[in-house]
Amino acid sequence: TPEFAASALAALIETDHEIVAVYTQPDRKSGRGQKMTASAVKQLALANNLPVYQPLHFKASTDEGLAAQQELAALGADVMVVAAYGLILPQAVLDTPRYGCLNIHGSLLPRWRGAAPIQRAIATGDTETGVTIMKMAAGLDTGDMIFKTVCPITVEETSATLYDKLAIQGAEAICVVLESEQKLQQYLDAREVQDEQFTVYAHKLTKAEAQIDWTKSAVELDRNIRAFNPWPVAFTPIDETNNLRVWNSQISDLTANGKVPGTIIEMNKQGVHVLCGDAYNGQVAKPLTLRKYIRMSQIQSSAKNLNLRAQVVKTLLAVQNGQSLASVLNQHINIVSERDRGLYHELTLGCLRQWYSLKAITLPLLTKPLDNEALESCLYLGLYQILCTRIPAHAAISETVNAAKQLGFEPMSGLVNAILRRVSRETTEFQTALNNTHGLPSWLFKRLKKDWADLLPEICQNLKQVAPLTLRVNERQISRDEYLDILDEEQIDARPCTLSDVGIVLEQTGNITHLPGFEEGGFSVQDEHAQLCATLLPNLDDKVIIDACAAPGGKAAHILERFNPKKLIALDHDAKRLLRVSENLERLELNVDATVEIITADATTWVPKELVDCIVLDAPCSAIGVLRRHPDIRLLRQSTDIQQVVDLQKQILKHMWQQLKVGGTLLYITCSILKVENEQQMVEFFAEHADAEEIKIDANWGIEQIHGRQLLPEAHHGDGFYYCRIQKTA
Incomplete structure (x- = not known):
């Protein structure tokens, strides 16, 4: 169970x-x-x-x-x-x-x-x-x-x-x-x-036995405290109504006599040293050190004193501990000097992108599991630099070993040094081994094998690549050819997208806000395959549209660039992310002539004042299709998440369908490549809705499914997206 x-x-x-x-x-x-x-x-x-x-x-x-x-x-x-x-x-x-x-x-x-x-x-x-x-x-x-x-x-x-x-x-x-x-x-x-x-x-544990009896020996209490973590958790009363819960401990190196067991004799970086009852048993009185129970407790150094690799390790640790990269990246990168931010960004995303591949080639080099997330991150970071970047091996090894020391793991830094030096001597062999791994958590690899057996090797390799940086020009302000000319004049390498007639792929990285025309709203950043959304919609001039799950606003902006709707309702449950919709529409100057309503609400329950002509439903999903851009998903997403998101998709679909006029269009979209979220979701939807008819997508891109079309991540091209166009017939 x-x-x-x-x-x-x-x-x-x-x-x-x-x-x-x-x-x-x-x-x-x-x-x-x-x-x-x-x-x-x-x-x-x-x-x-x-x-x-x-x-x-x-x-x-x-x-x-x-x-x-x-x-x-x-x-x-x-x-x-x-x-x-x-x-x-x-x-x-x-x-x-x-x-x-x-x-x-x-x-x-x-x-x-x-x-x-x-x-x-x-x-x-x-x-x-x-x-x-x-x-x-x-x-x-x-x-x-x-x-x-x-x-x-x-x-x-x-x-x-x-x-x-x-x-x-x-x-x-x-x-x-x-x-x-x-x-x-x-x-x-x-x-x-x-x-x-x-x-x-x-015998089964009870809460009563978790109370600490300070007259017992330090050794016995230490064992009990560790045994009762995570339940029922050892505790000691502070007063008549409050208890202090103790999660972890160790035998203190201090000694003291002549004091009552339970007395705090010192507090320092190691923790709180409390006297135990050893002296009552004819032994030297040994205190117990109560330690703060946090997974990164070893890392004592001030962030500003850490080298760049140590900063990267701290970010990797945050992701390992369940935090999304988006939630920590801005805070962490602000500590990094301006000139190092590009490298910090590359090392962080690169390590996450190659995480399971690096893990696969590291395991045979260890005689036993590390059981230490910080050291694991140090090793992967060092290996990534040696095998996947042009950083000289000696520099990569030196900086990574120093990072291990700065993070409080000096006794283990020799292991890091030895493994990295071996890999630097056998670079070709390890690069081959790295390339031959699928690079995915086992549950995801198995799902993709089931869904896309013939295409699996290609999918795995493409998901390990860096996704291209793609722009969508704002046709209300400038044409694609005109903007390509401007980029050429600025000596910025770029090429037109093959599937999107408004898309441009940048061949070099840099700060997007420094590109010509950004402040004036000349373009947005959007994946090429995501740009196909607006091309699949009917003429929306003078129509009422719901952009469900709208944040951060790429689809809404593209619709307003392409059509002149009567009203566009941008709906999302996340008020903070909806702010980005407002900011993007304002920068692109798309909220001047059009009537746009931005509403914070739940798409499973919200009801418009009247039925609408078109619904664009970019449904919540596992986001496996955008793994290249959000590599932290590799570590954060769990197999148990999939059924939950499928159930949520079904709820939103069912409710949104009721808000659509007869004759109206619903475009179902995900950035997933798992069939259970896409094709299988649509099979169930059509089976349950006799008033729904698929409008087949006649296109030269993607793979036709039972319902809809699936785009897979492609090297140097777009991410994984699924589209299905549905018309309400009655």
Whole structure:
């Protein structure tokens, strides 16, 4: 049911096995809003179009339990993988699959049977744990053991970090066991019975035991604090009504005697040093250091004292921690000197664009995983400079190693130096290896393989390239030929687009605002394939149009440049992004003659005063088609996001369709190349709307689909876009 199990499911999805069903607990209320939330396993299953079952139980004594057993048996599964399911499985269920049920258990059985094996292993001071694959029996974790992996427990391990490690090990282990039917049978034949004399039960955690008793030793308290992270979280009362939650700790290097346990004896950069009860047990009194629990806590240097590579690493870390590049880029780049901003920009975007390719060639160079996001970023940054830029190798290595030191990782800087020097000696071999990787997260690679098997190698390579910088000239002010002449006079290399009659590709980079005619509104920046939107619309003179999901305003501006509508309504839920629509229309001088309404509202509920003639719906999507321009999507987008965005698209489509006049046109657009958001979305839409008729797009670009046309990202040309033109017939 939880993330631990989702890791195993994700790994099994990548194999050639047929997953006939996914079972998980029913949706639960969670979060402050107590909204019904699907489990991590369910979200992953739905994103991969796997059937999901959520029975309340399997008790044969009830009609619903018996029905659940019969439903499971009807699937005819060869084997069932069980990981943190959370429901008791009766013997009838365990006997249903041909090879039985295999459980992924987070301990080295027979030690730590029960609900909390990971937490109890840390709290007790075990130096190692691991994963056991067992053939399930009726008792609690009593089944025969068929495969084990070992994982060391470090002195800084928390339940959160160990949970992640064992989730990965469990996923790898089950794939080993299920490598083939023959291998599975061999493991089952050699299975080992658990020795009951070594059994230890891992009782479920309670909030009460998370309260810190300062009379206990520093070692014991340190273990407990780390064991109770992330739940229930250790705490110590501040007064009668308030508690201080303690997420992390370490044994202090200070000593003190003659004070009451629980006394704060010092506060410094290491943290808050609190006296524990070692002295009561005849030992030297050792304080415990309570540490601030943030993922980047090692990085102490002031941003202004960091070199350029260290600045880039900090930006990469922000993305790794879930922040979009757009949300942090301006803040981070302002710290960088003016002359270095171009290089900062290139290194940041380049590393993100090549992230998974760099990861693929780095893993064989490591004897064990780094488990350190900052060092990982340093390595990828150094490799990117050596393999993908013209920066001299010695400079790239020196600056990157210094960055590692400045960020507080001097002990590990030797590793960074050694790996980068090896790659610099074998540049050709590593460049070949880099080029041969697909460069995508595995879930996305698998989806694209399913959707575009014949074109997959080309798509993967194109998504790793830099997207061209493309302009759209404002025809109300200047023609394309005239603007090309101006650029030529300014000695700016440019060429006309092949598909868009108003598009220009710049052959050199630079500050857009410094180009001739920018302030006067002579052009906008817009991808060539995005510029095709306005060419697919009917004559909109004197018509009322909704530009749904309008920000930042490229489509609205192009419509106003091309037509003279009666009214254009620019709709978006994000008020801040709508400001850009206003600013762009004002710079392009397009809000003078036309009636433009800019409205902040939800496209799933907003209703216009009257039905409209045309709706341009650039639907929210995964944005996989614009991965080149927004490379942080590689790290930020998750497989579980896809079904959520598909559901949102469907809601907006259904509601917007009701706002369209009979005879009106809806142009459905995404910047995705996933069929579930495009062709499949349209198949469902037409199946549910008898009053909708597709107006086929007769064009020499893109790939015709069941409905609509798909443009894929092309080297030196446009991004991935999908268009489908629909007319309301009744």
